[in-house]
Amino acid sequence: MGGPVRSSAWYSGDDRNAYIHRAWMRRGVPGDAFTGRPQIAIANTASDLTPCNAHLNEVADSVRHGVWEAGGVPLNLPVVSLGETNVRPTAMLWRNLAAMATEELLRANPIDGVVLLGGCDKTIPALLMAAASVDLPALVVPGGPMLTGTFRGTPLGCGTDVWRLSEEVRAGTLSREAFLESESSMIRSRGHCNTMGTASTMGLLAEALGTTLPGLAGIPAADSRLLAKAHESGRTIVEMVAAGRRPSQVLTPASFHNAIVTLAAIGGSTNAVVHLLAIAGRLGIPLTLADFDRIGAGVPLLVDLQPAGRFLMEDLHRAGGLHAVLAQVLDLLAPEAITVTGRPLVEGVDGTPIWDGEVIRTRSDPLRQDAGIAVLRGNLAPDGAIVKPAAASPELLTHRGRAVVFDSVEDLHARIDDEDLDVDADSVLVLRGCGPRGYPGMPEVANLPLPAKLLRAGVRDMVRVCDGRMSGTAYGTVVLHVAPEAAAGGPLARVRSGDWISLDVPGRRLDVEVPAEELAAREPAPAMTEGLASPRRGWEQLYVRTVRGADTGADLDFLVGSSGHAVARESH
Incomplete structure (x- = not known):
C-alpha cells in the first residue's frame, strides 16, 4: 500500500489503546482487517425522511462489495441527511452543518478513504465540502434521478x-x-428529481469536477448499472488510498473551470453557483462570481431538459449522457483536470456520440448560443446577483418596471393575490429578507408566484428580484442571490414600491433608479426588519452570526479553508 495507512495510528501495536480499538471493531471481520488494510468509510445520506436518498443503503451494499474485493474494509457511516421537500424552513440552513459534521466524523475516526453517497440537493455539496476540508481520498457516488x-x-x-x-x-x-x-x-421510482434541478445538476457537476468515476453521473436510480458503478467505486477508492490521491489533487482551478462550462452546457441549476463557491472556499481556491460570467460566456445550451427545455433525465441518459454533452464542448474544457482515476477528464469524453439529437444538441445547432449564468451588478447588487437566461423569457432580459415590494415571505403570501394590489405585467416583483442571514438559510422563494389576476389575464412570466434562491426545477425571469442581502444592509432593504427598476442582462446591470444620496438616506422598511431572523440559541444562532454572503458561497466564516486529516491525540 506504499507505507502505513492513516488508520494504523489506531490499530497497530500491542499496547492497551490498540487492543481497545481492534477488540471493539472485530465483530466478525477477518482477522487481518487491522493489519494495514485501508479502512473505507461509506458516508451514507440514506434516510426515510430524505425520500430521494432512501435507496442509498442498497447502493452502499454494492460499494461494500467493491471495497472488500479490492482488499479494503468498508464501514457504513450514516451522516446528516437533508431532504429538500420536508425540511423547514429550508434545507440550505443545514448544508454547512452537514458538511461540518461529516468533516469532523471523518477526521475523528480510523478512516483512510471515503465514498460519498448523496443525491438530494444539499447532500452532494455538503459531502464535497467535507471531503475538501479533511482531504482524505474521496469519491462521489450520486444516487441518480428517478424514472419519468x-x-x-x-x-x-x-x-x-x-x-x-x-x-x-x-x-x-x-x-x-x-x-x-x-x-x-x-414520483415514479426511487431517485431524485428527474428535471435539471439542483440534484441532477450537482450529480453531473460532481463528475465534471472529476470526483466520480467517468460515466457514473446521471444513471437513473432504478438502473442496475448504477449498482455496477457503485461496486467499481468501492474498488477505486482502495486504489486511491494506495496512490495517495486526495481531493486537493482532483479539485483544482481547472476542475472548477470545467464545472462552470458544464453548468452552462446542461442548463443547470442556479444553486450550483453557491455550492461550487463553497466547495472552492474549502480548498482555498479563489473562485468568484466573475469567474462564472467569464468562463460561462459563450458556452451554448446543448441539453433540452426541463425547466429550460422539454425532456427529462432518463432521456439525457439514453441520449448519451454527460459525456456526449462534454464532447461537444471539448475545446472549452481545461485538459489538465483529472478525475478520481488519475486520468484527465477529457480523455474519457472525446468522441462520445449523441444517440438522440433532440435531447442533446450539437455544437452547431444549440438550443441557445450563450447559456452561461449571467452575473449582474449595479446599485441594487453591488456584490452581484445572478440570473439564468436559459430559463428566462428573452423579451424580459432587458426590462424597466415599477417595483412592487414584499418585505417577507409572509407578506408575499398575504398580498400577492389581493385584487387591489397595484401591479401590472410590467411591474418588477421584489422580495427581500430572504438571504442567508435574513430568513435564515436563503430559502427557495425567489421565483415568486405571479398575482392571480395577472395569471387569469394570460401573464406567465414577470421580472422578479430577490436575495434568496430558487429551486433548480423552477423557471422564469428571476434575479436572485442579490448581494449584499437586505439583512446585511444591502440596497435591496431600501427599495420602495413604485421605484423604477431596470434590468439589463446583456449589459450585466441591475439598478434602481433612485439617486445615490436618496437611496443611502432611506431607512430599511420596519416591516422587513421585524421579519428578519433573530435566533437565540442552537445552530440557527451560530449560522446567522457567522454565515457569509451568497456571493462567496454562504459558508460559515470559520469553515473556509481546509483543515486536513491529522490524527488527534489518543484519549485512552
Missing part, C-alpha cells in the same frame, strides 16, 4: 410541473381535483 412518470399521457417533470400545474390552478385553467390527481403520478 406520466399523467394523462404527458411526462411529468418533478418540481417543474409542480410549479406549472399549481399556477394553472391559480389561473383557473386546471381544476384542483385534476391537480391533486397528478400527485400520485409525479
Whole structure:
C-alpha cells in the first residue's frame, strides 16, 4: 500500500489503546482487517425522511462489495441527511452543518478513504465540502434521478410541473381535483428529481469536477448499472488510498473551470453557483462570481431538459449522457483536470456520440448560443446577483418596471393575490429578507408566484428580484442571490414600491433608479426588519452570526479553508 495507512495510528501495536480499538471493531471481520488494510468509510445520506436518498443503503451494499474485493474494509457511516421537500424552513440552513459534521466524523475516526453517497440537493455539496476540508481520498457516488412518470399521457417533470400545474390552478385553467390527481403520478421510482434541478445538476457537476468515476453521473436510480458503478467505486477508492490521491489533487482551478462550462452546457441549476463557491472556499481556491460570467460566456445550451427545455433525465441518459454533452464542448474544457482515476477528464469524453439529437444538441445547432449564468451588478447588487437566461423569457432580459415590494415571505403570501394590489405585467416583483442571514438559510422563494389576476389575464412570466434562491426545477425571469442581502444592509432593504427598476442582462446591470444620496438616506422598511431572523440559541444562532454572503458561497466564516486529516491525540 506504499507505507502505513492513516488508520494504523489506531490499530497497530500491542499496547492497551490498540487492543481497545481492534477488540471493539472485530465483530466478525477477518482477522487481518487491522493489519494495514485501508479502512473505507461509506458516508451514507440514506434516510426515510430524505425520500430521494432512501435507496442509498442498497447502493452502499454494492460499494461494500467493491471495497472488500479490492482488499479494503468498508464501514457504513450514516451522516446528516437533508431532504429538500420536508425540511423547514429550508434545507440550505443545514448544508454547512452537514458538511461540518461529516468533516469532523471523518477526521475523528480510523478512516483512510471515503465514498460519498448523496443525491438530494444539499447532500452532494455538503459531502464535497467535507471531503475538501479533511482531504482524505474521496469519491462521489450520486444516487441518480428517478424514472419519468406520466399523467394523462404527458411526462411529468418533478418540481417543474409542480410549479406549472399549481399556477394553472391559480389561473383557473386546471381544476384542483385534476391537480391533486397528478400527485400520485409525479414520483415514479426511487431517485431524485428527474428535471435539471439542483440534484441532477450537482450529480453531473460532481463528475465534471472529476470526483466520480467517468460515466457514473446521471444513471437513473432504478438502473442496475448504477449498482455496477457503485461496486467499481468501492474498488477505486482502495486504489486511491494506495496512490495517495486526495481531493486537493482532483479539485483544482481547472476542475472548477470545467464545472462552470458544464453548468452552462446542461442548463443547470442556479444553486450550483453557491455550492461550487463553497466547495472552492474549502480548498482555498479563489473562485468568484466573475469567474462564472467569464468562463460561462459563450458556452451554448446543448441539453433540452426541463425547466429550460422539454425532456427529462432518463432521456439525457439514453441520449448519451454527460459525456456526449462534454464532447461537444471539448475545446472549452481545461485538459489538465483529472478525475478520481488519475486520468484527465477529457480523455474519457472525446468522441462520445449523441444517440438522440433532440435531447442533446450539437455544437452547431444549440438550443441557445450563450447559456452561461449571467452575473449582474449595479446599485441594487453591488456584490452581484445572478440570473439564468436559459430559463428566462428573452423579451424580459432587458426590462424597466415599477417595483412592487414584499418585505417577507409572509407578506408575499398575504398580498400577492389581493385584487387591489397595484401591479401590472410590467411591474418588477421584489422580495427581500430572504438571504442567508435574513430568513435564515436563503430559502427557495425567489421565483415568486405571479398575482392571480395577472395569471387569469394570460401573464406567465414577470421580472422578479430577490436575495434568496430558487429551486433548480423552477423557471422564469428571476434575479436572485442579490448581494449584499437586505439583512446585511444591502440596497435591496431600501427599495420602495413604485421605484423604477431596470434590468439589463446583456449589459450585466441591475439598478434602481433612485439617486445615490436618496437611496443611502432611506431607512430599511420596519416591516422587513421585524421579519428578519433573530435566533437565540442552537445552530440557527451560530449560522446567522457567522454565515457569509451568497456571493462567496454562504459558508460559515470559520469553515473556509481546509483543515486536513491529522490524527488527534489518543484519549485512552
